[in-house]
Amino acid sequence: MKDLCCLNGRIQPLEEARIDPLDRGFLFGDALYDAVRVVEGTILHLDSHLARLQGGLERIDIDVPVGLASNCRQLVAASRLETGYLYLQVSRGVAPRSHEPPGDITPTILILAVAHSFAAPASRAMRAISRQDDRWRHCDLKTTSLLGAVMGKIEMRDAGVDEVLFVGDQGQVREGGSSNIFVRHGDVLETHPADGRILEGITRGILLELAEQIGLPCRETPPLLSERQEWQEAFLCGTLTGVQPLVELDDEPVANGVVGAWTKQLAEALEKRNRNDS
Ligand code: PMP
Numbered sequence: 001m002k003d004l005c006c007l008n009g010r011i012q013p014l015e016e017a018r019i020d021p022l023d024r025g026f027l028f029g030d031a032l033y034d035a036v037r038v039v040e041g042t043i044l045h046l047d048s049h050l051a052r053l054q055g056g057l058e059r060i061d062i063d064v065p066v067g068l069a070s071n072c073r074q075l076v077a078a079s080r081l082e083t084g085y086l087y088l089q090v091s092r093g094v095a096p097r098s099h100e101p102p103g104d105i106t107p108t109i110l111i112l113a114v115a116h117s118f119a120a121p122a123s124r125a126m127r128a129i130s131r132q133d134d135r136w137r138h139c140d141l142k143t144t145s146l147l148g149a150v151m152g153k154i155e156m157r158d159a160g161v162d163e164v165l166f167v168g169d170q171g172q173v174r175e176g177g178s179s180n181i182f183v184r185h186g187d188v189l190e191t192h193p194a195d196g197r198i199l200e201g202i203t204r205g206i207l208l209e210l211a212e213q214i215g216l217p218c219r220e221t222p223p224l225l226s227e228r229q230e231w232q233e234a235f236l237c238g239t240l241t242g243v244q245p246l247v248e249l250d251d252e253p254v255a256n257g258v259v260g261a262w263t264k265q266l267a268e269a270l271e272k273r274n275r276n277d278s
Helices: 024-028 046-059 068-079 147-159 202-214 225-230 261-277
Strands: 004-007 010-013 031-039 084-091 108-115 165-167 173-176 180-185 188-191 218-220 231-238 242-245
Touching: 004 068, 010 068, 024 084, 024 147, 031 046, 046 068, 046 084, 068 084, 068 108, 180 202, 188 202, 202 218, 202 231, 202 242, 202 261, 225 231, 231 261, 242 261
Parallel strands: 188 218
Antiparallel strands: 004 010, 004 108, 031 084, 084 108, 165 173, 173 180, 180 188, 180 231, 231 242
């Protein structure tokens, strides 16, 4: 067998294939994949695998590439793959790094031909462990598997706003797609606790310290959407965001759309701290 792959429709030696560092598959996990069994040079259930892949791509708003089936067949023939599998990955493509993708972007399509000898049917006694299903629940890890965030950012982009806020089942306001949030409610600053449901932002931590120094009472408790009419002010924060007032949520003004006094005070305090630290 020859070690070939098919990258963007071009069959080439695997060792020569190169993916751009700005590819969103690499930077954000903004990609889907499928794997298809090949037995004696025949690709099994290719239509079902491609239908699943294409259905997924449509759901996350990636343009479905044409010619995948013929690329797969050409690669099997060119590489003389007998028994093994094809690994197909389609990423959103290459763009300057930003959670929200540009509207016009060309997907990156990679197909690998992998030789593999499969265990004979019902020949391998399998052992397992059981664990709580925590997949997608590791918001405290600054992982590059950001597809969930990217999906939120696409909705944000399409709504023509600046941030998406992720909310729990009981309306707990957790955090932004790339920021943390503070809300002034009953003259206390509320921000979601760092309990694994949010990224424990460095800026959030500094602001908690600064609020204490200034004498602004803080509570690490989830702001509730059901109480949003009572919010006196709200702001977003992050390394790239700094401190910015949240003036509108779901087409309704927050605190009459006015930039709050505590927001300004903390924004200035953070600016000063950043200057002193630099
Ligand atoms: N939450 C999420 C999901 C983020 O991506 C970011 C930005 N890194 C933040 C919060 C803010 O964290 P930091 O202050 O460390 O930038």
